[in-house]
Every structure is written in C-alpha cells, then in structure tokens.
Amino acid sequence: MTDTEHPPQRPTKGERTRRHVIDTAAELFSRSGYRAVSLRDIAAHSGLSHAGVLHHFPNKEALLVHVLSRRDEIDAPLVLDADLSHRELIDNLVELVERNTASPGPVSLFVNLSAEATDPAHPAHDYFFGRYRVLREHLASAFAALLDGRPEPTPEVAATQFIALQDGLQVQWLLDPGAVDMRAAVVSFLHTLGIPTSAPAPTTDERPS
Amino acid sequence: MTDTEHPPQRPTKGERTRRHVIDTAAELFSRSGYRAVSLRDIAAHSGLSHAGVLHHFPNKEALLVHVLSRRDEIDAPLVLDADLSHRELIDNLVELVERNTASPGPVSLFVNLSAEATDPAHPAHDYFFGRYRVLREHLASAFAALLDGRPEPTPEVAATQFIALQDGLQVQWLLDPGAVDMRAAVVSFLHTLGIPTSAPAPTTDERPS
C-alpha cells in the first residue's frame, strides 16, 4: 500500500486491465457477434488467460453488458440529451453517421448484437428493446416540431423510419463499403422530409479535379 | 425398387426428409442465427440424429446454402423479374412487407444472417454481398423512372434507402412487434418520394367499432 494515494485520475492496474478487456471484447463482438466469440478469444487478444478475464467479470454475459453500456456512455449524450435544440440534434445525428463511416467496429457491434438480440432469450434483448423505445420516442418528439404542417409521415413513423434507415444502411455499408454512402442517404432522407441539414460536406474527398 | 415409378410429383422419402430438414434449419436459423444453431439442434427438431442430417448434406454450411436458395426461389420472382412494370414492382414490394408482417420466421432468418454475413469470413458473405448489389441495381433502375424529375434522391440513393428502410424496420419490428408498423413506414416513405401506392389497406383490423 505504498503507492496508493491516487484517486480516480490514475486507475489501478486492475482497473486498466479491466477496461482493456472491455475494449477487446467490444472489438471482437463487433466482428463476429456475441455468441460466436469465446472468452478464450477475448482473453488471448487481451493478453491474459480466460480465467484471468473471469476474475474481472463473473461471466461472459456480464462482460457484454459492460461493453454495451460503455458505448452508450459515449454516444447517448449526442442524441438523448434533453437540452439539445432540434437543430443540434439533427446535426449530431448526421455527425454520428460520419463518425460511424470512419469506424466500422462499433457499427458492426450494434449490427451484430441487435440482430442476435431479436431473440427474446438473448442476454441483450431487454437492452435493445428499451434502447429502441427510448430512441423512437425521443426522435418522434423532435420530428413533431420539425415536420410541422406535413401530413404524411407522422412523427412516430418518421422516427421509426429514420432509425431503420440508419440500421439498414449499416448492414449494406459493412457488406460493401464502397457501394454505399451512408451520409448521403441520411441527409437526402432528411431533405426529402423538408428538414435542412447544415453540415457542409464530407471533408474527405475534396480534390481539385 | 418395387415402388419407384413416381417421377418428380411424388418425392421419395429421402427427398421429403431432406426438405423437412431444410425447413427446420430455416426456422432455427431464423430464431438464433447460423452459428448459434447446431446440427444437433436441427436434427432433434427434424426427428433424426445429427448423423442423419449429415447424410443429406455434406456439412452445416451446405445446409445453409440450401436454406438461403430456398427463400430466394420464393421471393425473388416477386421483385427481380425483369418483366414487371414499375407499378407491379411497387405493389409487390408492399405486398412483401405485408407478408413479412405475418411471418416473423423468414424475417428473422435474414436479419440474423445478413448481420452475421457482414463478416467476410462468414459462409454467406458472398451471397449477401451479391444479393444487395443486384437488389440495389434493380430497384435503382425502377426508381429512375418513378422519380422522374425529382432532383434529390438519385435513383441509386433511393434504392439504397428503400432497402435499408426495410432491413432496419425488420429489426425494430422483431424486437417490438406492437410498436412498429412496417407497412405504414414503407408506404409513407414511398409517398414522401411522390410514388403512390395502390394497395388499399391492411385487411386485418377491420372491425365495426
């Protein structure tokens, strides 16, 4: 106990390995889903034995829960914060698409897990059930303002469509990244609904042709 | 060989079990994905041993291929037939959504498998890669005519969006069937694009209130 005067800032070694295991698990779950990845896979990629992993988490399922809530810590504030204006929310949603386009890992995690979790017996079923409910309601109330005057998609339908569009785009994009422009598809969807987007252009391929 | 004078009409017993195994496999893959379902599961639900299953198919992967192509035999003509008019194609797409709403099994099969197959090492990766390419191109050429005059979604983007919408809706619907009206979302999307739908109403909940 000589070296122990470090509060939250400097995590203990245990805490560091623990987080490293979560990150590794996230990456592997991303590639192949939850069920197809073994504790031994995760352990090997984390640099310890599978018993070592089970020292930090009581079982594989608990590890999954930590992986999911870690993603939520990162993404939820961008979308679910109640203080966001509608403008900011839309901007954040588009920004999220751009960020996703840059990193297939988390995208693959959610594509794989949300499909698996469709099974009511899956450990993440309740998580995704609740997640989509909250997301739909939150987006619906934003669309209620943004679609003011339009008869056709009700705010609830628009929210469902928007989420579905994103999820579906991710599958196509993961299968064939060169053939699918997720950002263009999302932005064009918003425009079709009469919702302007402010973000300028994908800064990537600006070349003086 | 006493009882063998029956051509294609009356399938042999072997052929019948074989088909039964494919159907059973389809149902189980639907619920839990390909990797999570074992040959023993399939065998048990088919009423034979796992060795019995392997008599009909060289391995699990071959069985998957048969499951997939069986679905295609059923659904492809409705969508990919080159002789369809644009009107008929749209009607068929909406009809397919209605049919899906009535049967979660095949929906779950494709949701689970397309997510898994995102991994390039998955046995069905090439199948889905090609399937989405063909589907996008086919729908894009239909949208090219249907969207005549509209600037915003290009036919390619519209095709990508339409397919994504359907796939994404299926995930939400499987998780929470009561909260998602797939047909309404698809029809409203088409209307937003200025494409009318002719199918009248979901005949289900017609009750004299």
Place this chain on the structure above:
DNA sequence: GTCTATAGAGGGATAGAC
C-alpha cells in the same frame, strides 16, 4: 436412409496455487 459410437476440438466456468 438412418442409427450408435466415437474422435477431436473448443466452449463456459470453477478450484486452488502463486
């Protein structure tokens, strides 16, 4: 055509040493 038996790999989880 279907079975039992078995091989051989790999899974999750626990016990106990260090």
Place this chain on the structure above:
DNA sequence: GTCTATCCCTCTATAGAC
C-alpha cells in the same frame, strides 16, 4: 490479479452397423 489445471458440456464430422 493472474495463472494452470480441470470439470463437464456441446460442437462438427467420421466410421461402421443395421
């Protein structure tokens, strides 16, 4: 906090009897 060793289960696939 991490390891090795082990338990017991399930997997795919094969061999050979019936």
